[in-house]
Structure formats: C-alpha cells, structure tokens
Amino acid sequence: MTHGLDVDGLKIRAAASCDAPLFAALHASCFVSRESPEGIGRWNENEPWNESTMAQFIAGPRTVCLIAAIAGDEPVGFLIARAAADEAELLTIGVLLGHRKRGIGQALLREAVAVLRPGGIRQLFLEVEETNTPALSLYRGLGAVPVGRRPGYYENGADAAVLRLDLQARP
Template identity: 40%
Template sequence: MAVLHARCFAGAPRPWAADEFSALLAARGSFLLSRPEGFLLGRTVADEAELLTLAVAPEARRQGLGRDLTARFATAAAGRGAGTAFLEVAADNRPARALYAGLGWTEAGRRPGYYGAGRDALVLRLAL
C-alpha cells in the first residue's frame, strides 16, 4: 500500500509510510477496500465515517476504479452505522473533486495550507 500511495501522491507533502498504514489498519473502525490497481482506506467513529485515502495506480486511472471504490466506501460506511462521511481533498485536485462531486459529495469547509504553503484542502461531506 505504501508503494502505491507513494506513486499516487508524489506531489503531496509526504506519502504515507508502511508503518502508518499498519497502525491505521489496526485501529478500531478502520476498513480497507482494495483491488489490484488501487485501494481505499476508511474509518468509522460513532455515526461518522472518514475517507482517509484513495489511491489508484496512474496507469489504471479514468477506468472507473476510483468511482467504484468510493461508492463501495459509502455503502460500507453506512453498513457500519455512519450517517455522514467526510474527506479532505486538495483544492487544486480537479480530477478528484470531479469524482467526488459526481458521487454527491459537497463542500463543507476549507482548511487553508493543509497540504503545505498555498495548498488548501476542501472538506467534503456526504450524507449516507
């Protein structure tokens, strides 16, 4: 997972390390949805869910994998008792924003400088 994450988030401040993935997967409420070309890591706490990260191999993009994993996340989170889901996405990441908007995610806030100087994050919300 860490290798694919590094390939997908090379422009991010820092891709996640293998031990970070291990810790997240071991945490209560965390769940993984995966396919050979990508994965999504989420978690639920009480009645809320968070999409922690979505990674799709660059050569497998624009084939519906991200859409499939994100839709499966919503179903899995609702099945775990969540009524609302949240995620952060870079404000300048137009492809990801289009994916989420197409699945019904709406802007709930902004975190200035979340991804480093000048790179804001949008907080998106989805009613499950």
C-alpha cells in the first residue's frame, strides 16, 4: 500500500460509526474553499457534508469509507465510495492541504479498489470538475479513462469529467 508514497507510517483503515464527526471535519477542511489554494482549479463541493450525512454513508450497505492517518494516528485524508450491482462510484476523496502531493490520495484509491474488487465490483466511476488538474492526474495515473462529460454539472456552472477505472484488469 505504500508504493510510491512520500509519507512515513501511513495507515488506512475503514471508518466506524464513531468516525462521523471526524469525516465531517475532514470534508469541511478539504473543501472549505471554492478556489484551490494552489491556484489549479476550483473544488467541486458546494457545502461540507455534516455528521449526519457522514454517519449515513458509514452505515450504508456496500459503502466504503476510509480514513488515512499518519504518525500518531493523525487523520490526513478520507474517501467514500458506494457500490451498486457490479459498479461503484467515488463519492468524495480529500487530503488535507499540508499533506497533498505525497501519494495519500493514491493510497486511498488503491485501498478502495482492494476493498471493492473482491465484492465483484468491475468498474469504479469518478466525476471531477474538468479544471481539477490534480484529481484528473491522480485518476488517470491509476488507469482511469474518460467516458463522458456532464456540461454545467456543478452549481458554479463548471463541467464534470466522468472517468472509469476498470477494477478487474488491475493487478
């Protein structure tokens, strides 16, 4: 799980029901700004998801909720994906600003794939604002391919790129 990571002691675990407040706080911290602090695009989220929403995801059937933590169990990232039939959708993924570009997002996605694949999931779909270059690079770097576009999908009028990651072909 640590291949290509620039993070010592990264741990990824499944979320428990008691993690809903943590998930809400991470989501708010990752998506608090409409503009990327690095000047590389706008984030997709309109409002942070609250504890109740996060609790529903964590308790949901066929939902994968992961937390990434580093030294001393400091939470630095999270992922939520939901499966239906033989497909899954990445609902959200985030890494705290000071920990980006170190492979944490990649590790979270790889772990999600490892959890989803044994359940018969064949494809993972990912939507992202077309100007979110870091997310597009992350997804494409793992083998995701563009399969569609949703014009005006986001509240700010931005278009969404739709990508698909084939889970059965991955080693």
